[in-house]
Amino acid sequence: MQESGPTDRDKVKALIDEERSNQDLKWGIQNHRDSVWLAILAEEIGEVAKAILERKYVELDKELTQVCAVAVAWKECRMRKQSCDCVLCCRA
Numbered sequence: 527m528q529e530s531g532p533t534d535r536d537k538v539k540a541l542i543d544e545e546r547s548n549q550d551l552k553w554g555i556q557n558h559r560d561s562v563w564l565a566i567l568a569e570e571i572g573e574v575a576k577a578i579l580e581r582k583y584v585e586l587d588k589e590l591t592q593v594c595a596v597a598v599a600w601k602e603c604r605m606r607k608q609s610c611d612c613v614l615c616c617r618a
Contacts, residue, residue: 538591538594541591542591542594542595542598545591545592545594545595546595546598546599549595549596549599555606556599556603557603557606557607558600558603560600560604563596563599563600563603566596566600567593567596567597567600570589570592570593570596571593573589573592574586574589574590574593577589
C-alpha cells in the first residue's frame, strides 16, 4: 500500500529546485561553456568525496543536492543555447 504525501523523489526534486533558486539568486543565470560546467561539477563531486572521507554525513547530503543542482543548471544552459538564435548568445 502506498502512503499519501510526497515521495522521497518528490522531496529530492524539491531540494534540488530550492538549491537551483539559491544559485540563481547568488550568481544569476549562468551561461558557461561545457568545459566550465564540467569543472564546476567536478569541484562539487570533490566536495562529496571530502564529506564521505571526513564522515560528515549532513554535509554529504548538502553536497549531493548541490551536485544535482549544478547538473540541472548545466542542462538548463544547454537548452537555452539550443533555443537561442541571436548572434551574441551564450553559444560560445
